[in-house]
Amino acid sequence: xxxxxxFYDKRIAAGLSGAIKKIAPARELNFxxxxxxxxxxxxxxxxxxxxxxxxxxxxGPGCPVCxxxxxxxxxxxxxxxxxxxxxxxxxxxxxVPGTRSSLEKERGKGADVRIVISPLDALEICAKNSNRxxxxxxxxxxxxxxxxxxxxxEAARRKIKNLFVYSSCKLIPPAMEALLKNRxxxxxxxxxxxxxxxxxxxxxxxxxxxxxxxxxVIAGFEPLDILQSVYMLLKQIREKRKKxxxxxxxxxxxxxxPVARKILSKVFRPSDAVWRGLGKIPRSGLVLRKEYKxxxxxxxxxxxxxxxxRDLALPLRRVGRLVAxxxxxNEAKASNxxxxxxxxxxxxxxxxxxxxxxxxxxxxxxxxxxxxxxxGTCAAAFKYRHTSNVIRRTF
Amino acid sequence: MCLGIPVRIKKIMxxxxxxxxxxxxxxxxxxxVPEAREGDYVLLHAGFAIQVINEEEAMKTLKILREIAExxx
Numbered sequence: 001x002x003x004x005x006x007f008y009d010k011r012i013a014a015g016l017s018g019a020i021k022k023i024a025p026a027r028e029l030n031f032x033x034x035x036x037x038x039x040x041x042x043x044x045x046x047x048x049x050x051x052x053x054x055x056x057x058x059x060g061p062g063c064p065v066c067x068x069x070x071x072x073x074x075x076x077x078x079x080x081x082x083x084x085x086x087x088x089x090x091x092x093x094x095x096v097p098g099t100r101s102s103l104e105k106e107r108g109k110g111a112d113v114r115i116v117i118s119p120l121d122a123l124e125i126c127a128k129n130s131n132r133x134x135x136x137x138x139x140x141x142x143x144x145x146x147x148x149x150x151x152x153x154e155a156a157r158r159k160i161k162n163l164f165v166y167s168s169c170k171l172i173p174p175a176m177e178a179l180l181k182n183r184x185x186x187x188x189x190x191x192x193x194x195x196x197x198x199x200x201x202x203x204x205x206x207x208x209x210x211x212x213x214x215x216x217v218i219a220g221f222e223p224l225d226i227l228q229s230v231y232m233l234l235k236q237i238r239e240k241r242k243k244x245x246x247x248x249x250x251x252x253x254x255x256x257x258p259v260a261r262k263i264l265s266k267v268f269r270p271s272d273a274v275w276r277g278l279g280k281i282p283r284s285g286l287v288l289r290k291e292y293k294x295x296x297x298x299x300x301x302x303x304x305x306x307x308x309x310r311d312l313a314l315p316l317r318r319v320g321r322l323v324a325x326x327x328x329x330n331e332a333k334a335s336n337x338x339x340x341x342x343x344x345x346x347x348x349x350x351x352x353x354x355x356x357x358x359x360x361x362x363x364x365x366x367x368x369x370x371x372x373x374x375x376g377t378c379a380a381a382f383k384y385r386h387t388s389n390v391i392r393r394t395f
Numbered sequence: 396m397c398l399g400i401p402v403r404i405k406k407i408m409x410x411x412x413x414x415x416x417x418x419x420x421x422x423x424x425x426x427x428v429p430e431a432r433e434g435d436y437v438l439l440h441a442g443f444a445i446q447v448i449n450e451e452e453a454m455k456t457l458k459i460l461r462e463i464a465e466x467x468x
Binding site for chain 1: 454456460463467
């Protein structure tokens with residue numbers, strides 16, 4: 001058992017596709033994924049072509065890079081210009097534009113910006129550069145943030161003094177709640193993120209069927225996983241059941257991973273956070289607890305400075321004022337008025353409905369974060385725009 | 396960004412382990428999966444094993460998948 005190739009069987013996929021067509025109702029249904037890896041897999045494998053035309057798979061705010069607001073990127077760019085400072089982050093963050101620049105452009109101008117694969121790599125950079133301040137620009141959902149927490153706890157244990165974390169880490173269930181409160185998007189079922197769920201388990205989504213009457217299925221990432229999840233959602237709808245079911249049982253237990261959650265909550269606490277496209281969502285971000293404040297790049301270690309004439313002293317509060325509570329807005333428009341990443345992130349439009357998609361905005365020359373990130377909804381739609389009616393990979 | 400890769404644990408060394416995937420060996424961190432044993436498959440994300448993969452559940456899922464597909468014949 002390799003746990004990948006077994007879930008790529010074309011014959012079973014064809015059978016599932018037939019079973020789905022049999023139980024699908026005639027009305028239009030929207031099933032939303034909230035994970036960039038699902039978005040990529042659905043596009044890469046041509047899953048939509050195996051479904052009836054009235055079953056729409058739409059993508060929500062599932063890419064941590066894409067939902068990071070301009071304000072955070074501007075703020076980290078500001079920090080990158082300070083003396084003896086190194087920015088460390090995950091690769092996809094480099095190209096994401098803030099209001100005026102990106103970390104990649106700043107690196108071209110001489111800023112020290114480095115890419116890590118694991119948060120633990122940041123500790124090695126700290127050890128090798130004890131005369132520099134190492135600022136880890138941390139992004140990620142519940143899958144990634146326990147590792148960031150473990151790295152911070154390890155830095156405390158090793159008495160590392162030059163690590164600072166700028167946390168743009170976010171929590172998925174509050175964003176799903178915000179989307180459901182926004183009546184612009186009709187959602188008939190959630191394809192819940194499999195790897196986030198390895199940590200948070202299935203109970204974290206229970207409020208969705210209970211309070212909003214929407215069925216949920218926690219899905220794996222191979223083609224058969226996704227097809228089975230769609231089948232399970234349709235079965236719930238047909239049988240008028242509304243609950244959280246787990247398709248990805250080989251990796252997701254009901255209780256999630258309590259060990260990882262314990263480390264996460266030892267280091268971080270929830271706080272309000274701004275999401276690109278969705279605005280400010282209560283208790284949807286993570287900030288360091290006071291016991292770990294000395295590692296906080298948002299505190300006095302890096303006093304906010306004015307960049308290009310803009311006062312960035314209180315990014316969260318300032319943006320918060322612009323955003324009506326619970327009502328999505330399009331902050332992406334701040335950078336380019338024609339960019340519709342905000343609408344794409346909420347599932348209000350598909351990428352092809354944006355006037356710039358594939359023309360002025362391509363992966364080679366991206367305008368918005370959904371095209372910049374390798375797992376962005378626009379990048380996935382562009383890369384696999386010619387994919388149809390086959391499961392591409394065979395083993 | 397939430398990509399997780401199944402890797403097989405070859406050798407456990409305290410909180411760390413040597414794991415293998417497609418012939419490539421790498422060091423991974425086991426702090427979140429203290430129950431993991433040598434020979435287990437774990438899901439690797441950003442240097443950390445985040446869950447032990449349950450073989451029995453994988454077999455059950457495949458069985459259900461085959462049954463759904465079979466019924467369509």
